[in-house]
Amino acid sequence: MTTIQTTELDRYHRQMLLPGIGEEGQRKLMNAKVFVCGCGALGTVIANMLARAGVGHLVIADRDFIEMTNLQRQILFDESDVENALPKAEAARRKIAQINSQVKVTTFIDDVNHTNVEKMAADCDIILDGLDNFETRFLLNDVAVKHRIPYVYGGSVGTTGMTYAILPHSHPDDANETPWELAGAATPCLRCIFEQAPPPGMNPTCDTAGVLGPVVSIVANYQCVEAIKILTGNYSAVRPTLLSFDVWENTIRQLKVARAYDVGNCLCCKQRQFEFLEGKFASGTTTLCGRNAVQLTQKLAEGRKLDFDEIAQRLAAHGQVKANKFMLRADITDNGNAYELTLFTDGRAIVKGTKEANVAKSIYAKYVGA
């Protein structure tokens, strides 16, 4: 544990006045290591807020570069970052250094997948999700349950948001109970609640349906609230429900999920099958030699097929779309670059216009979803 000087605490005076935090809680935050997975709309708000709150070490992972259309909601970035073509994780590191030089930042400019996620999350006290797809969220959920790391899910699209804090249950073979179990605050995991990811193309994405800037900030700030409660040991204050809201329709629901662990037989936290961490559903990528194209093998659940009608409707706003019963082809212009996206019913895709796997995965996640 790092020794913290009293003078280093001064800047957190207003936060330490809160009875749930105090100096002891502040010292816990300053000794904490947090994994921020994804540094887009959710991730920038999370990284910004936790750096200001004095979290000692932030680990930030993101595969993308900053685009002008990000600036509407991705609050750590500005026009100069776009001009300098900075990766999001690096731009975030530079901004955080200006916001709070006490915070250590480790960056991974990489695709987060089953081969590297455990290294990124190693020794972290909590995982916060700033992601845009469910494949990686279920991967984080596997890591959280396997290693008993709290994980806070957040999602947002259009004017809707959703967030939920996972305080994983231990396995009967584990030698001891976690502090949150001793506090009676363990919660069902993400797969207890959502058994399966929506298939690609089934749900709108921020790039097809749009997203209101404030709603993402609201979700991310809710995630930070739960993170601060957890990191300061206020486990019994953690929201036990799945929060779902629409800021345009003025609806807020707190969905009761506690029985999902008691009654359910979750593959992940009950049966200890870490399918995403084992790469069972991992989307593979292959650069197609001489074609300036990348093939993605997105594995769909057994028996499922992509719904071309739905995807064609969604992509029509972005360029020409042609589909038959075998394949769908769409011309997409993203951040000034032209891509040709070809989808097959089994989920396989070819993204033409790049040789970079990360770019192809990003185009797929943005316009098809996952």
Added chain:
Amino acid sequence: MEVTISIPTALRPQVDNKDTVKVTGSSVREALGALTAQYPELGKRLYAGENELNRFINVYVNDEDIRFMDNLDTALKEGDEVSIIPAIAGG
């Protein structure tokens, strides 16, 4: 008995862009059956088989998940609110 079904934004194109639909039914199965009889395109999105909802679709009655009550046989009473809640993937 009449209940209100809340439709998520993503599925509204299948129900003439309505945010809620009132139907009659004494169980979730009957209520969703009445809804999908009225809007067959929605049924294709909700059901994996004749008696099975897609596993990425969650249905709540008064904010309680039906999977942990009596699933599609969960009883409904007058004025209950049935919500279809898909996971949100964006961010």
